[in-house]
Amino acid sequence: MNISVFLNKEKINGKAKRKELRKVESKYDDLNLNFFLKSDLSRVFLSSHNWSQQQLEEIHPLVYQDNPKYAPQGYPMNISTRQPYPPYISSATATATRWSTGLCHCCDDPANCLVTCICPCVTFGQIAEVVNKGSISYAASGAVYGLLLGFTGLSCLYSCFYRSRLRGQYDLEEAPCVDCLVHFFYEPCALCQEYRELRNRGFDMGIGWHANMDRQNRGITVAPPVVGGGMSR
DSSP: HHHHHHHSOOOOTTHHHHHHHHHHHHOOOOHHHHHHHSSSSSHHHHHHTTOHHHHHHHGGGGGGGTSSSGGGGTOOOOOOOOOOOOOOOOTTOOOOOOSOOOTTGGGGHHHHHHHHHHHHHHHHHHHHHHHTTTSSSHHHHHHHHHHHHHHHHOTTHHHHHHHHHHHHTTOOOOOOHHHHHHHHHHHHHHHHHHHHHHTTOOOOOHHHHHHHHHHTTTTOOOOOOOOTTOOOO
């Protein structure tokens, strides 16, 4: 807003002050006018037109709309009721459960480590049946994995999908990197880790999903194996 244009307006007669002020307001939007009248330059305006502060408040209450004493007079209060947006929480910083064993702790279960190195389709079939909750059998999942491994060598692209599903079911962290890269570079280690995770959560990986559910219904639980236990006499 050009303040000089505003200050150089002809003197406003006391009887027609409301009419003349509306003419000025028609040229300048309320925000700029309010900013000017709230500033120190409003004193110059008042003195040049022989106005008092009370007269200015009476003819232009919008300037003082943030003053609560004018609320009962019907003047709009410029108070925002919109709540601030909640902070965005990235999935990378969200709290997740740690894996029960590390990616390279394959020797915690030597038998499974040996089976996975020789025939990874067996370990994958056991994992897939539990993750699928019995909807796809161990043999079917293992056969698909074996075919992809034998003909394309990219069975990791199939198995990483089940790692993502396993993490989603138990709210596990995506560590040490994204699932596809874990299976691409550390396929045997990833399968062993997923196998141990399900075993440590009470699943008997050798009997399949339905047998595990039957055990749970009968109140039989499988305790996770104790690693490093000593002999007692």
